[in-house]
Amino acid sequence: MSGQAGSEPIRVLVVDDHTVVRQGMRAFLSLQTDMEVVGEAGDAQAALDFLAAASVHGLMPNVVLMDLVMPRLDGVSGIQAIKKHYPGVEVVAMTSFSETERVRAALAAGASGYLLKDAEADEVATAIRAATVGETHLDTAVARKITRALTGVSEGLSSLSQREREVLVLVADGYSNRDIADALTISERTARTHVSSILLKIGVTSRTQAALWAIRQGMTSAP
Template sequence: MTQQPGERPIRVFLVDDHKVVRSGMRAFLSMLSDIEVIGEAADGQAALDELAVRARSDTLPDVVLMDLLMPRLDGVGATAEVRQRYPDVQVVALTSFSEAERVHAALEAGAAGYLLKDAEADDLAAAIRAAHDGEVHLDPVVARKLTQLLIAPAHTATALTARERDVLVLVARGYSNREIADTLVISERTARTHVSNVLVKLNLASRTQAALWAIREGLAPL
């Protein structure tokens, strides 16, 4: 896209806990005349700290590219904070996961777009420009998954994958995330993600509610 005379570039701030990802995005975006990377951070909390400094000097970005899975403060929490503190700053969520639940959480937090990390470079630029123009840009794969979530039967076991049902049964038995991970031979982080997805899909607020739900539905013994 050609930058109009006298028009300043779209200011972009990168947030990702992988330096190589930030470097790759910066390298690509530096080739575009209408987009300028003005800073970066390795996690959500570091991003909020840097944006607070920029707010005082009136150098806030127009768009933040926000990874969702990061230490200290994840992308969903950071997105919600950014949108609350700086309403004029748009956020495009960026992640390697395509679960519809993460899409929903990111959009609810105020994200103006959602891209997978394996998206084409041109799609990244398109998402930034769309966010800057007040539009929502969704990766096509993400859009399909979000649609599937919206039309799926609400709050029933059929909304869960086979692995999520296995996790739910173990939650009902009182297993911790570590014990679930050991039983299913997965990482503790993956176990934690599955538990979170179960709670979101069933609209439940806690593991205790999930256990009671599983017992009520006959998925786990009393």
């Protein structure tokens, strides 16, 4: 329930087609001193309608916590639309499915995090806070499942593209997404996409864990 004195609360929009899930998430987030639920939506289209209205009235959420399987417009399409029209709004996907391809699809669409609905409450808060500072957070169970799919460090390394290795070295050196973008002459969003892909491929949940993993493999430019 941490918060920063004097700072604006993180504004969250909760999107799920189940009322009880939305109510439960609102109740939990209301206990976080640094968060405020500014609205709810029953599907991705309703979320886009909310954002359109919020953009006029100056009540834009910082983070959208979104289910992936909903009527009318699915979550992945919703994420793509949000990032296209409201690039400053972060999206954390929250679903019951842990299949790697679903995770990849959500992250490729622009999600800043991926959580399972049975995630611990503290992990939900961690993912939301990470999204607001430009970091990606994967559900612990998802990362564990991906890790089990790898046969070892060598496979994790070999699965990384040359560009992803370059990005991982910079992550290990403490570079932010903006710093990485500047160093490699790419967009900040592309840098984040590379970081998300790296987390999936090496089976860790956060940027910090990726940095530690890289350092253990000697993947750093520091002497």
